[in-house]
Amino acid sequence: MIVGIPREIKTDENRVAMTPAGAGALRRHGHLVLVERGAGLGSGFEDSAYRAAGARIMPSAAATWSKSEMILKVKEPQRSEFRFLRPGLIVFTYLHLAAEPELARQLIRRRVAALGYETVQIEDGSLPLLAPMSEVAGRLAVQAGAWCLQAQNGGRGILLSGASGVRPARILILGAGIAGANACQIAVGTGAEVTVMDISAVRMRYLHDILGGHVNTLMSNHAAVEEEIGQADLVIGAVLLPGARTPRLVTRKMVARMKRGAAIVDLSIDQGGVSETSRPTTHEDPIYVEGHVVHYCVTNMPAAVPHTSTYALTNATLSYALDLADHGVEKACQAKPALRHGLNVYNGHVVHPAVAQALGYEVHEPW
Numbered sequence: 001m002i003v004g005i006p007r008e009i010k011t012d013e014n015r016v017a018m019t020p021a022g023a024g025a026l027r028r029h030g031h032l033v034l035v036e037r038g039a040g041l042g043s044g045f046e047d048s049a050y051r052a053a054g055a056r057i058m059p060s061a062a063a064t065w066s067k068s069e070m071i072l073k074v075k076e077p078q079r080s081e082f083r084f085l086r087p088g089l090i091v092f093t094y095l096h097l098a099a100e101p102e103l104a105r106q107l108i109r110r111r112v113a114a115l116g117y118e119t120v121q122i123e124d125g126s127l128p129l130l131a132p133m134s135e136v137a138g139r140l141a142v143q144a145g146a147w148c149l150q151a152q153n154g155g156r157g158i159l160l161s162g163a164s165g166v167r168p169a170r171i172l173i174l175g176a177g178i179a180g181a182n183a184c185q186i187a188v189g190t191g192a193e194v195t196v197m198d199i200s201a202v203r204m205r206y207l208h209d210i211l212g213g214h215v216n217t218l219m220s221n222h223a224a225v226e227e228e229i230g231q232a233d234l235v236i237g238a239v240l241l242p243g244a245r246t247p248r249l250v251t252r253k254m255v256a257r258m259k260r261g262a263a264i265v266d267l268s269i270d271q272g273g274v275s276e277t278s279r280p281t282t283h284e285d286p287i288y289v290e291g292h293v294v295h296y297c298v299t300n301m302p303a304a305v306p307h308t309s310t311y312a313l314t315n316a317t318l319s320y321a322l323d324l325a326d327h328g329v330e331k332a333c334q335a336k337p338a339l340r341h342g343l344n345v346y347n348g349h350v351v352h353p354a355v356a357q358a359l360g361y362e363v364h365e366p367w
């Protein structure tokens with residue numbers, strides 16, 4: 001198969017769909033890999049690295065898209081890329097179609113075979129191609145929070161680790177899923193006093209087991225959040241109710257009772273945010289102060305560390321990309337049910353039940 005890797009064009013997006021090693025693996029399976037010139041630069045990969053891995057460098061987006069049978073991307077096709085969509089083209093990327101009705105319409109009308117990373121689902125119900133980005137964002141949240149707490153950013157001037165004879169910061173993490181657990185591990189590593197809350201005893205038991213006495217776990221409810229938040233220097237929001245808006249566990253009144261210069265890093269902002277005071281921000285302008293608390297609510301945090309994120313993404317997507325390239329959509333999806341869950345649009349129809357429901361389409365069987 002001819003596999004194309006275009007340069008990402010969404011604002012602030014520096015990731016690329018495959019590392020040179022990933023491109024090399026596709027090449028070793030006998031596929032021709034076309035990489036748009038400069039596609040890897042934002043992640044620290046020169047064209048020469050892709051060339052050395054056996055890929056061919058293409059001069060433009062148009063050349064990459066038009067010569068490829070399958071396109072691997074990071075972000076959903078942007079409006080200026082719609083013209084490249086054509087019948088039979090396979091597109092494997094983050095799609096989030098429920099939030100992109102016009103893209104869905106284009107994929108249907110142009111009879112594209114569109115697979116969304118975010119709906120690839122393994123037997124236990126987990127989402128293996130979303131997990132690596134939650135892992136990155138969770139780990140980054142502590143770093144972002146440490147920066148927010150610095151005085152020049154409006155923070156209360158507290159070092160997470162404290163110092164000899166000086167108490168460390170108190171970090172409250174809401175949600176002990178993939179992002180929350182990763183935030184928790186990094187937070188504990190800084191020497192801060194860490195409390196994590198969830199409604200899942202299983203998740204909290206897991207964190208308690210792996211981190212021993214270094215973390216406090218508390219069942220999440222309104223009263224407990226209210227009590228804990230007044231003590232916290234840094235609150236990290238990492239709650240998710242799949243398919244629904246994030247519950248607003250932190251009210252405006254609670255924020256008013258937080259310490260002056262405390263910080264909220266709200267990862268859940270991409271699903272609405274965990275605090276009533278959260279609103280989306282960008283990497284260019286990541287923070288604002290509201291109710292004397294510094295808020296960091298960047299919706300695409302992994303884009304700040306594209307080198308790490310691109311490796312993490314390739315590690316997760318490569319085996320699925322190889323299956324698609326080796327066997328084509330139909331056979332690959334039949335052999336691997338996880339990939340079938342990833343199929344959103346096929347042959348002019350929406351074939352994923354939740355996507356169809358969210359967009360008001362009838363769901364079809366793909367074959």
Ligand SMILES: NC(=O)c1ccc[n+]([C@@H]2O[C@H](COP(=O)([O-])OP(=O)(O)OC[C@H]3O[C@@H](n4cnc5c(N)ncnc54)[C@H](O)[C@@H]3O)[C@@H](O)[C@H]2O)c1
Pocket residue numbers: 130131133134135137174175176177178179180197198199200203220221238239240241246247249266267268269270271298299300301302
């Ligand atoms: N901002 C970003 O750049 C970025 C990047 C990656 C992920 N995220 C977001 O981070 C959030 C978490 O993602 P994840 O992969 O860790 O999800 P996850 O499903 O692994 O974990 C979510 C956790 O929230 C818990 N939860 C549900 N209701 C709760 C409540 N009332 N109180 C406390 N905990 C509750 C669940 O039990 C679960 O353990 C999502 O909104 C995701 O979209 C944001």
